[in-house]
Structures are given as C-alpha cells and as structure tokens.
Amino acid sequence: MQQEAVLKKAGLSVTESRKTILELFFASEGALAHADIEKHSSINIDRVTVYRTLQTFVESGIIHQIPTTDNTILYALCKDSCEAGHHHDEHVHFICVSCNKTNCLDDVIVPKVKLPNGFLPLQTAMVVKGTCIDCRN
Amino acid sequence: MQQEAVLKKAGLSVTESRKTILELFFASEGALAHADIEKHSSINIDRVTVYRTLQTFVESGIIHQIPTTDNTILYALCKDSCEAGHHHDEHVHFICVSCNKTNCLDDVIVPKVKLPNGFLPLQTAMVVKGTCIDCRN
DNA sequence: AAATGATTTGCAATATTGTTGCAATATTTT
C-alpha cells in the first residue's frame, strides 16, 4: 500500500485519517484546498484533524503549499525527491481560470532572478494563471 | 492632497474612509493585509467598509494583490502607470521572513517562462521569501 | 498478544475572518 510507505518514510504514525487524505492527493489531478478535502463526499474526518494532518504533511515534506490570491492555501503532493525541509522553488504552478484546477508543472523550473543588493532569497514561488490544456477546445 | 487626486483619477467618489485607507498605503513601506488596516490604531472604519474599499481599489487598479501561502491576501499600491484591468505581471514581490514586510521590487521584472504546449498564460506572479535589506545586519 | 507509553483524534468551545441586506448617511450631479 503506497500510502503507508510514504508515511513511514516520513517517520509518521500510520493512521486511518492520514492514509485517507493521502489517498485523496494521489487520486487528485491537481492541488487541493482544505475545503476540497473536508467536503469530499467519501470522507468523514473532523475539520481539526484535517487541519492538523495538512500541517503535519507540509512539515514532513509530503505536500507543499501553493500561494494564491484568494484567501485559500492550495496543497499539492511533493515529488518523490522531496524531503522534509526541502525548498519548493523548483517548479511553476498553473491555476486554470476556467476549470479552476491547479497543476504542478513539474518540468517548468522557476527561473532565478537577480534581486537588488542586500536582498537574500531563500525561497521563490511562481504561479501562472491562465487556461489549461484541458480547457482549450 | 494626493489621495483625492488618486481617487478622482480612478473615477471614484472621494470619501473619508477611502482617503484614510489610501493614506495608510502611502505611509506604509510595504504591503498591507486587511488585518493591518483594520487593526491600525488611528483608524475607526467598519470591517465591512475596509473589505469593500480594498475590493474597489483592486478593481480600479489603485492597489494589487500579492499571493501568499498563509491564508491572507496582501495588498500594495500600484505604480502610477497602472491602470484598471492592468495585469500585474511585471514585478517581483519580496516577503521578508524576519520583519515580515512585503516589498514590491518594482525594478525586478518577472521573467517569462516557457509553458508546456496547450497552456495559455494570462497572468504571472512571483513571490520571493528571504531576508530584506533592512534585516541583514 | 498484552501492556505500556506516546501520539493522534474528535468534541466542545471559542476566536477570527468574510459576506449579505438594508436603512441612514454622504457624495455627486442637475
């Protein structure tokens, strides 16, 4: 069972809630918001547990956060290579304005930018909004 | 009075609330969140009015939104050149992890990235976290 | 496999944040 392996590798206890939430991420095409998880029909986990699980997953490097401009945080699975504490500078996120799905463009690397003198970068996020491949018909 | 001019130029009614909030932005070094405005000591404007004012300012191109990963939206003044409906792809935002201020790096242009075939970009945001010039001592 | 200890979960209560309708007020236009 894939979920168990991921949890164990991260040094986390293997619990029903965690397995279920992880399953949702594996099944999902794009990124998920807290609300997506909580409102998922086949799920029956306390709100609080969802909050805590997401936080734990972020801290363990299982998922990462994607910045948005609408008062939600999106979460997406990290690639296998990710480890706890890892920075997620690498890839660009794409939010489709039509279907509203968020894709990790794993192959599109965030370019380095030259900052003004004195600014020390630690982490860079790049979010592109537009129309995704599925919605261009 | 600078605030009045900005409001008139945007075709908005000139009201006390709007002038006051605009004043805050002019006085502030970095970006502001809704909470910053509401909790500002010298201010006494209804929550609802703050929400609506910010929304109006965004729609009029007076301020723009900055995406974050912490369930808040940050707002910052647009440069003079901005107009309503304008895209704010141009410049990079920098969030200092030490003082927590957000700067618009007006001179740092967001680089174009090549997306996979079929993805049509409309808007691109780039947020860098790190240590700002004031906090590196 | 049972017992122990550590961790996780769910509930309840509370706090914070965001939204809507509507009457009163302020602003703009005539």
Next chain:
DNA sequence: AAAATATTGCAACAATATTGCAAATCATTT
C-alpha cells in the same frame, strides 16, 4: 439646494481557523 446616486455602518449570519482536553488509536516493549 434638491434630486439622484453611491457609500457607509449596523446587524445578522456564514465560513474558516485555533485550543484544550479526554478518549481512542498506534508503536514499542516485553
């Protein structure tokens, strides 16, 4: 200055997020 328009604040409500704590689950040891 009056009429028309737009904005504000209140009240009520909805949605989202956080905390403490007892019960339940999980991992570890025997």
